[in-house]
Amino acid sequence: MRLDIAIIGSGFSALSAACYLAKDGHDVTIFEKNKTIGGRARQLKKEGFTFDIGPTWYWMPDVFERFFADFGKQPSDYYLLEKLNPAYSVYFGKDDFITIEDTLEKICKTFEKEEPGSSQKLKKFIANAQHNYDVAIKDLVYRPGVSPFELMTPVTIKKLDQFFSTIKKDVRKEFKNDRLAKILEFPVLFLGAKPDNTPSFYSFMNYADFGIGTFHPKKGMYEVILAMEKLAKSLGVNIKTETSVDKILITDGKATGIVSKGDTYTCDIVLSGADYHHSETLLDKKYRQYSEAYWEKKVFAPSSLLFYVAFDKKLKNVNHHTLFFDVDFEVHAKEIYDTPKWPENPLFYASFPSLTDKSVAPVGQEAGIFLIPLAPGLEDTEELRTLYFDKIIQRFENLTSQNVKNNIIFKESFCVKDFIEDYNSYKGNAYGMANTLMQTAFLRPKLKSKKVNNLYFTGQLTVPGPGVPPSLISGKLVAELIKKHHTLKAHESAI
Template sequence: MQKKIIVIGGGFGGLSAAVRLAAKGHDVTIFDKRDKLGGRAYQYELDGFKFDGGPTVITAPYIFDDIFEAAGKSRHDYFELKPLDPFYRIFNSDGEYFDYMRNEEDILKQIDRWSPADKKGYLKFTENTVDIFSLFHPYTDKPFLTFKKMLNIMPGVIRLGAYKGTYRHVRKYIKHKFLRKVFSFHPLLIGGNPFDTPSIYLLIMQFEKEWGVHYAVGGVGSIIEGFRKLMDDLGVKVRLNSEVERIVVDHQKVSAVQLKDGSIHEADIVISNGDVAFTYRNLIPESSRRKYSNRSIDRKSYSSSLFVIYFGTKKRYLDSKLSHHNIIFGKEYKKLMREIFKGSKLPDDLSLYLHMPTISDESIAPDGCELFYVLSLVPNLKANINWEEIAEEYKDKVLSYLEEHYLPDLKENIVTEHYIDPPHFQNTLNSHYGAAFSFTPSLLQSAFFRPHNRSEEFDNLYFVGAGTHPGAGVPAVLSSGKIAAELIDPTPQNGAG
């Protein structure tokens, strides 16, 4: 039976759920507060440059393929993915780098340059990550609604040491200090501290090895545009510049959403692709909630935030030592991680992710220009940092560092720039405390212990996105859309198009 379904937010999770449910014949409407779809993957177009706002690392293309095939379409007709190798170029504080490649032999050659004695340990480490992946991958696109399911996986978690902090786990196999950072940084991609995040999340590493790391030609915005065209084909209604102010609750069920303009839109099902903490805390009266009180929400552990600078230069930097994806470690890594995740002030040191997509795709910038985005991990808004006062100074600090170490004469060659900071994550992206990845990926905030894809408060309210199972990162967020869609309508997909 056809249901009227409202999706709040047009990020990857909401788009995934909307397509799957529309393909099954449901009446789906997406409401998004911004002028374009994408959520974290919003694309800024400035002076002829196309800057991807958030995720840039695309793995597991089969997940995209499955979504389009569910609608009887081919993903290849909507957008193009280009494999990258190396996946990442990882720099130490002296500017020396390790190329993180897909092929095992290539990785071993890289290790040989740094610490030949660690090759044997790396092979054992790889066996362990394959075992972790084999155990947990089947759960990444299935709901985790019962504690019994959690109990089922715990023997494997213990046997594989997957409960240990990632860095500590890697240290067991790798002796060289820089290589330990190289093989333990993946939690940073989902807002976790490598020294705390359980090594169960090393399955991300295996996702990359299994299916590669890809670039979306035209930027991640081309994926969002592909989804938009697909949803047009399926009859999904998209309402932009339409901010949801309230979810209407009626006797422990949700019945409608109310927009900022006061209009009420009824629904049989509501899916929130908004931040889970924000959704409960700001869209539903506390008196209607039993488990997720404001106090319980505020006491949860939240991920880091981000300071991101998007900039375009009138000069190409093809003679630099940079690659497409670059990770630049600072001098005091462990101290920096502690200050980002547990501190109350802005750290002095920097660890940066520098994206240089024009090295792979000149079409996203004017002729003869280079496009960059540099991301710095910073504390979320639980820390007492006045970003209104220091944002410009911090931006200058990051750009000065890049100019001194990687991009000569950078500042005089910048022709356009834009930045986002923790208040942007809170006020524009509706992330509680400005946490860029929602709840931290700790053992007690994963799987069953993470807010469920079907609300524990209301039977017809569902969640997709980084704050629910299976967590942050593009593959996980897309999978959350599949989980929610199959909970709502478990009938087999008919591939309707």
Template sequence: MSAVLASDLPGTTSQDERPHAIVIGSGFGGLAAAIRLGSRGYRVTVLEKRDAPGGRAYVFHQDGFQFDAGPTIITAPFVLEELWQLCGKRMDDDIDLRAMDPFYQIRFHDGEIFNYWSGVDAVREEIRRFAPEDLDGYDAYMKASEANYRVGFEKLGHVAFNSVADMAKVVPELVMLRADRSVYALVSKYIKNERLRQVLSFHPLLVGGNPFRASSAYSLISYLERAFGVHSAMGGTGAIVRALVKLIEGQGSAVVCDAGVAQIMVKDGRACGVRLDNGEVIAADVVVSNADSATTYQKLLSETPRQRWTDAKVAKARYSMSLMVWYFGTKKRYEDIPHHMIILGPRYKALLKDIFDRKVLAEDFSLYLHRPTATDPSLAPPGCDTFYVLSPVPHQQSGIDWAQQAEPYRQRIEQHLSKHILPDLENQVISSRLITPQYFENELSSYQGAAFGMEPILTQSAWFRPHNQSEEVENLYLVGAGTHPGAGLPGVISSARVLDSVVPDPQVFRQGA
């Protein structure tokens, strides 16, 4: 087993004596962690097993089309802006974010449409059209959403929960906010119209949660969107990834692709580096895992005795749903289709039960249709459109044989879109790519192919999630969807902010402590 010095990797020099931090994985959480550690004086090496950075935000280039694998809904842009500020730069100089209006167009199974506008008055007009008796209830719900935002995001989103005492401090506020209720239950307290209940409660699905089970704390997403908008990046989400990599390289650190990590090396209870898939070893003072938290403990620490996140505990946890995503390019443009459309099927609660509990592939579906060329035509050849359509599906514990089921399921979705949304679609598609839960399991190393890590329920939130500062190994830290505060772009970037309070000052390692 040969050793590879970090100083031998691209972007570093043998004269660089800064303490060395390794970040495993180049998703948004890993890239944000690298920037924060670099700004504090660490020399950082980001190791990515794939041929390009991004993690879940990987980009597919095919037939002249650009397909963002995800995420494609950008909220709370200030969490990104802060990363540029740490580097003494302005995000606006590198990234062109465009505000969406409406945020989403929500289409019910009978064709009725609710436009979720950015303006409060416009949303209230939509509510008046559906159920004028719920106008006061909507205002009351948004106040409740703001209260959850003030506590769940502003106060707790970047706080390390390293002990039971840390959790005990926030219990009174969680009790006051009734965080034991589900998002759907909170919405239903104020809204009587069933369709409006669906419009206001679907948001947990954006972070892998079941609205009927996710803690009402996740209702904060409604206020987050209203306060800061929903945005899209020109050039696609991949443009943000490329800009973050540029920031890291500007700090004298490196992002190295085709460098899969097989094991986190531990000596005397401390992480001391990693072993790559090819057997090479890289030493480090600090290791940060942006890999799936279950995979981090079950595979990357398989040679290390563990007390809390044992294989049995990992297997016992509840995991988010997975996704089937069909990326396709058309030879014509569908000008009347917005950037973001949510297509709700005839069932809501029963479909979610099929996905999360029964773990069966239902005949019906609810979909998210993404048309980025509505905002940025450069993502497709002239006169063409880039799309993806996403369907929540059970994770791999379902036992679904996707080799057999994926194409028939895709065809059902295509037929539905052609009949109701995108006329003549089957004759317009000129580029096609499909991913299933197998992609999340194999390519992204997500436990059970869960698309968002552990399911966001109250008993798997804050202290109950895998900690940002590992409970098992010193000098090992976790960022990304599988740790606190959770999935979604603001969440994974905030997980990197938590590191500011738990990763030692690099001076500690300079002194040889």
């Protein structure tokens, strides 16, 4: 049965769902509030520089390959992918850093040099992480979060202890060197929670890091969005930009359309890839599944203060991805999760894509992206943004032994207020809801509304969770759920 489907938003999950639904023969229209598509994965272009506004890490290439393969395509049909070497470096002090290269063998040598005997432990740790990756990324995350029994397989039952221990506990048990432990704890930050609140099973992120590696799409992560747009349009998807949705229409307990700028669009199904909390505010209160108290109690991934900086010279002593762990991570983590406030001494991350990709900055110049993780919901002022830019640039200059502040052509910033204004993000969160034990799989907000028929959700606040690969998967899961429910309905009608 051919259905008219309205999709709110055009991020990774919405575009993914649109492609699958169009492939199934439905009429799909995307409604995007901003001028350009991509959701959080938009792009800033200015004075010859190109910056990814959102995600900058390309991990789990197999998930992207699996997505495009579902349509008889491959990533290389749309964009060029380069494996980074080194993958990234981590600063712990002035001129004091550890570089993570592009193979496990090289990384083992780095670990051994830092802590004799650690390479064998690392191989064992990554072997377990790889097994978890095979279980999770090739199977479990492709389940819709409908029932707790989805997690109960012969393999996961054997690994039950890994759902009740934590990444931090496992890492610190094996690695006594604090610097190496921090590097192993770092990948789970992509899941939006502290290592001591993330189940051991999520060590599959370490395999994504050390076992598979870090990649860069030429011209930036936005190339993936453009690839998905091209695919979607080839399948017949209609995309409307600058078309914000003001209300989801309900008739007799069923979603029947949306209202945008006073215009009504009728449809058979509404699917929101926008922020889940915001999506429910488009409904009358009686149709909302989750109360304000529900959202307030949830553990949200951090927000971010981001700077997009153009330098008039090439920088030294940095890699494409560079992490700055020269301050106490525990203190900063508490200032995000436990007692939310602006951090006294924040960790920060920097990306310099122009070191790899000549297309993103003029010759002899550098594009830099700086990110400070923050608690969502904080006060956000220009004065605070300036204060924190000065803080991290001063540290950056000291740690990397170079002067850069007088070489800045321009800088743009993005923070809590922008996440709220541009993406209707709950409290200005950047990554959605954290993947803690009590917010995993069936314990996350549902893909299908429990109160309204024909209303569905996708994205980082539902299953599987935060991150680009999970968002691609989320789009597939909701499309499959729609197909299942409406094939069943058509069958019942025929009977």
